[in-house]
Amino acid sequence: MPKSYSITLDINRYDPDTRLSWIQTYQVEASGILRFVDVLRRINDEQDPTLAWSSSCEHAQCGSCGIILNGKPLLSCELLVKDAVGQFNTHRFKLRPLTIAPVLRDLVVDLEKAYDRVHKTKPYLIKPVPYQPEGDEYRISPKTLEIYSEATRCINCFCCATACISGYHHFLGPNVTLANMVRLMDPRERAKKERTDILYREDGVYRCHTSKACSFVCPKDIDVSHFLALGKEGRF
Amino acid sequence: MEKALRITKIEPYIISLMERFPILSYYATTRAWPFLISWGHRLAGLTLVGYMFAHIYTLSLLSTPADFDADMRLLHNPVFSFLEWALAIPLAFHSLNGGRLILYELFHVREDEIMIRWMVILGLIYILIVGFLSIEEGTQVSVNVFWSITVAMSLIASLIVFNKVWGTRNSIPWKLQRITGAYMIPMVLGHMLFMHMNYLTGHDSKTILLRMQNPFIKGADFVFIIFLLFHAGYGIFSVIADYIRPGPLLKSLTCLVVIVMAISAYYGIRLIMAL
Numbered sequence: 001m002p003k004s005y006s007i008t009l010d011i012n013r014y015d016p017d018t019r020l021s022w023i024q025t026y027q028v029e030a031s032g033i034l035r036f037v038d039v040l041r042r043i044n045d046e047q048d049p050t051l052a053w054s055s056s057c058e059h060a061q062c063g064s065c066g067i068i069l070n071g072k073p074l075l076s077c078e079l080l081v082k083d084a085v086g087q088f089n090t091h092r093f094k095l096r097p098l099t100i101a102p103v104l105r106d107l108v109v110d111l112e113k114a115y116d117r118v119h120k121t122k123p124y125l126i127k128p129v130p131y132q133p134e135g136d137e138y139r140i141s142p143k144t145l146e147i148y149s150e151a152t153r154c155i156n157c158f159c160c161a162t163a164c165i166s167g168y169h170h171f172l173g174p175n176v177t178l179a180n181m182v183r184l185m186d187p188r189e190r191a192k193k194e195r196t197d198i199l200y201r202e203d204g205v206y207r208c209h210t211s212k213a214c215s216f217v218c219p220k221d222i223d224v225s226h227f228l229a230l231g232k233e234g235r236f
Numbered sequence: 237m238e239k240a241l242r243i244t245k246i247e248p249y250i251i252s253l254m255e256r257f258p259i260l261s262y263y264a265t266t267r268a269w270p271f272l273i274s275w276g277h278r279l280a281g282l283t284l285v286g287y288m289f290a291h292i293y294t295l296s297l298l299s300t301p302a303d304f305d306a307d308m309r310l311l312h313n314p315v316f317s318f319l320e321w322a323l324a325i326p327l328a329f330h331s332l333n334g335g336r337l338i339l340y341e342l343f344h345v346r347e348d349e350i351m352i353r354w355m356v357i358l359g360l361i362y363i364l365i366v367g368f369l370s371i372e373e374g375t376q377v378s379v380n381v382f383w384s385i386t387v388a389m390s391l392i393a394s395l396i397v398f399n400k401v402w403g404t405r406n407s408i409p410w411k412l413q414r415i416t417g418a419y420m421i422p423m424v425l426g427h428m429l430f431m432h433m434n435y436l437t438g439h440d441s442k443t444i445l446l447r448m449q450n451p452f453i454k455g456a457d458f459v460f461i462i463f464l465l466f467h468a469g470y471g472i473f474s475v476i477a478d479y480i481r482p483g484p485l486l487k488s489l490t491c492l493v494v495i496v497m498a499i500s501a502y503y504g505i506r507l508i509m510a511l
Contacts, residue, residue, distance in 0.1 A: 072266035088265065163267055165274050167478040200405040209474070210337055211274035212348070213267040232341045234404030 003032045005081050008092040009039070011051065014103050023094075024048075032082030036095075037065055039081065040107075052106040060219055063157030067107050068096040073159035075219045100158045100168060114158050117172055121180035121198050126191035138188055148185035151227050153220040154178050160214035160224050171207035174214040174224045181205075181227050184236050196236050205231035247353070270348065277333045278475055280326035285468045287323060292504050298448075298511060301441035308439040317370060324366040324428055328359040331421045338414055342400050362425065366432050375433040379447055386426035387456050394419035413470045416463040423460055448511040461504040469497035 009026045026047055030039050040053045055065035058077040065076045070088045085091060097107045101114040129138060154175055161173035177199070184195040199205050205228055214224035230236075251269075255261040263272050297304040332355040339345035369375055397418040401411045431438035438444070447453055472493050480486045 070266070071262055163271075165267075165271060165478070169479070169481045170477045196405060200407075202407070206406040206410045207477075209274055209478075210270075210341055211267070212270035216268035216271070217266075226346060229341045229344075232404070232406060233344060234401070234406070 003082065005030055005032055005085055005091060007039070007081060007085070009043070009095055010092070011095045011106065012097060013051070013106050014097075016105055024051075030081045032080065032085075034081050036067070036069065036076035036079050036081070036084070040076065052104075052108050054108045054111075061155060063155035064111065066098050066157045066159050066162070068098060068162065070094055073098060073162040073217050075157055075159070078219055098158055098162045100161045100173070111158075114161075115156070117168075117176045118156055118179055120172065121176055121183075122194075123179045123183070125183060125186065125189050126194055127189065129188050129190055140187055144187055148182055148227075150222055151178050151182045151185070153222055154182070155220060157219060159217045159219060163213035163217045164208075165211035165213060166207055166209050170203050172201075172203050174208065174228060177205050177208070177231065178222070178224055178227055181231060181236075192236070199231050199236065208232070269352070273333060273352065277330060277337075278471075280330040280333075281468070281471050282475075283323075283326045284330060285472065288464065288468060289500065292500055292507075296503065296507055298441055298444060298507070301445065304441045308441075312435075312439065321363075321367050321370050321432070324363045325359075327424055327428055328362045329355075331425055332359050334417045335421050338397060338418060342397065342414065362429075366428060369429065369432040373435045377430070377433055379450065380452065382426070382430055383453060383456055386422050386430075389422035389426075390419045393421060409470050413467060413474075416467040419463050420460070420467060423463075427460075445511055448508070454508055454511075457508050458505060461508065462501060465497045465501045465504070469493050 007028050007030055009028060010023050011026065012021065013024045014021045026043050028039055028042060028047075030042070034042075035058075037053075037055050037058055040051065043051055053065070053067070053076070055077055056062040058065065060075050060078045063075070066073060067076050068074075069076070069079065069084065070090070070093055084093060095107060097103045097109045098114075101110045101112075104110050132138065156175050156179070158173075158175060160175050161168060164171065164174055180195060180198050183189045184192065184199065189195065208225070208228045210225055210229065212225040214228075215222070215226070218224055251264075255264055260272060263275075294304070294307065297307055336348075336351045336355050339351065340348060345351060394415050398415050401414050404411070436443045437447075448457070473490055476489050476493070477486065480489065
């Protein structure tokens with residue numbers, strides 16, 4: 001029988017109809033192996049059906065359940081109650097929405113607005129190499145793939161952008177810059193000039209101050225600051 | 237190897253001491269130590285900018301040496317001496333961390349924990365040396381030899397960075413920030429060391445005026461002040477731009493920074509040339 005924890009959640013609430021914001025406290029008796037999405041769902045089921053939060057895959061693949069928990073941006077589908085108690089050395093947790101886009105309600109932010117930034121970098125192959133006439137697949141050597149495969153794990157959860165010291169007034173953000181760099185390093189991409197134009201635009205890579213918070217909070221363990229530094233180093 | 241082991245045993249103790257401060261503990265847990273170091277870099281930079289203006293003002297008193305000497309006599313007390321020494325802390329921190337960032341961003345040095353460790357060790361050694369020299373107050377050194385070595389080191393550092401960064405497509409001010417930063421690492425560290433070697437070198441108008449009449453020192457100070465003001469101005473702009481949305485307010489503040497730095501440069505250069 002897994003250990004049970006008596007935890008207190010102070011959750012930032014926001015009602016878009018009245019435009020009122022407040023902090024609401026919930027007491028939950030939760031098993032240590034519950035994830036925070038499960039805890040939020042339990043609150044909906046047992047205490048307060050009006051509490052809004054977002055999630056989709058709940059397997060750390062879609063990036064839609066990002067929140068700030070006791071100051072740290074993370075995926076609520078990944079964090080177990082027992083790990084949170086150990087990591088933050090407390091049974092009281094403050095939950096806030098991510099700060100990268102306007103809040104729609106409670107813990108739900110406007111991801112469409114957040115994604116507008118990602119779209120600026122054209123997160124697809126702009127000009128892919130032509131298909132092989134024989135119908136063969138395009139082969140990428142393991143050595144080439146090794147350079148950037150880590151960066152392909154990014155799910156655009158915006159945890160890095162929330163943690164970034166540079167903010168987002170003048171910087172596209174770590175994940176957005178990474179989305180561009182992945183394609184820049186991809187040998188199938190031929191639009192290198194357009195990609196480097198995006199990389200070095202006014203709100204581009206050099207607005208990063210290498211505080212490395214992005215690498216620390218990344219739920220997919222990507223060393224984001226390493227890739228951003230490659231851009232500043234002039235590898236492309 | 238043994239030494240390295242001892243260092244790694246001390247580190248957790250130091251970190252646990254620092255984490256007793258709630259604000260440090262909060263950011264160490266949620267953003268990690270490099271994030272706090274970045275904040276420290278900014279705060280140290282702003283402290284140095286404040287000191288720079290005070291320094292330009294006190295040096296401007298050299299136009300009437302009697303006023304300068306009177307001010308220096310007023311400031312020759314244990315509290316001011318301590319503050320002068322304490323300035324070595326943000327100076328060493330900002331310089332060495334700047335060096336670490338240049339190595340990380342431009343020279344692919346990714347062993348960042350080792351770099352931070354060496355930054356702290358070298359910083360502490362430097363601060364202790366400055367403190368020792370301040371107490372000693374009587375160290376003699378040849379002005380030309382000291383500054384030739386320091387300027388040579390600065391030129392080499394900035395040329396290495398220039399060679400690495402100039403061909404990249406980063407913005408020109410950003411590149412100049414790195415080049416001037418590399419130039420100033422030996423210069424500012426050397427400057428403070430030199431001023432603390434002997435009380436008279438930094439506090440006696442006759443000694444300063446005699447040194448300033450040396451064309452080599454004049455030239456070195458001329459370049460130094462231009463680089464310093466550019467570096468300070470762009471640094472302040474970078475911090476402001478993180479918090480203020482593009483628009484009239486940001487433009488106004490940027491103009492203000494440019495004007496303040498330009499006026500400071502004008503007075504600084506005029507002073508160097510007049511002495």
